[in-house]
Structure formats: structure tokens, C-alpha cells
Amino acid sequence: MKNHDLNEKQFPMSDPIDSYFECISSCDLKDGSCISMCVEILKNYEN
Numbered sequence: 001m002k003n004h005d006l007n008e009k010q011f012p013m014s015d016p017i018d019s020y021f022e023c024i025s026s027c028d029l030k031d032g033s034c035i036s037m038c039v040e041i042l043k044n045y046e047n
Contacts, residue, residue, distance in 0.1 A: 023037075
């Protein structure tokens with residue numbers, strides 16, 4: 001998954017943990033920036 005693909009893809013925020021795992025599962029394991037972006041999405045989640 002390319003970085004720009006992550007920005008275009010919408011992850012539902014109904015459950016932030018599920019969204020995080022959906023996000024990282026779409027990343028290439030060698031793409032640290034993609035995984036970092038998923039962590040940022042989780043960190044920025046507001047209740």
C-alpha cells in the first residue's frame with residue numbers, strides 16, 4: 001500500500017482499535033510510514 005492510498009482510504013471510526021487493525025492490515029510490513037500513519041490515526045481518535 002502506498003502512502004497516498006492510505007490518505008484516500010476512509011477507515012470508519014466506530015471502533016478505533018478495529019480501524020487501527022484494518023489500517024495496518026492494509027499496509028506492507030516493510031512500509032514503516034504506512035504503519036506510522038495508522039498509529040497517528042489511532043492517536044488522533046477523539047471520543
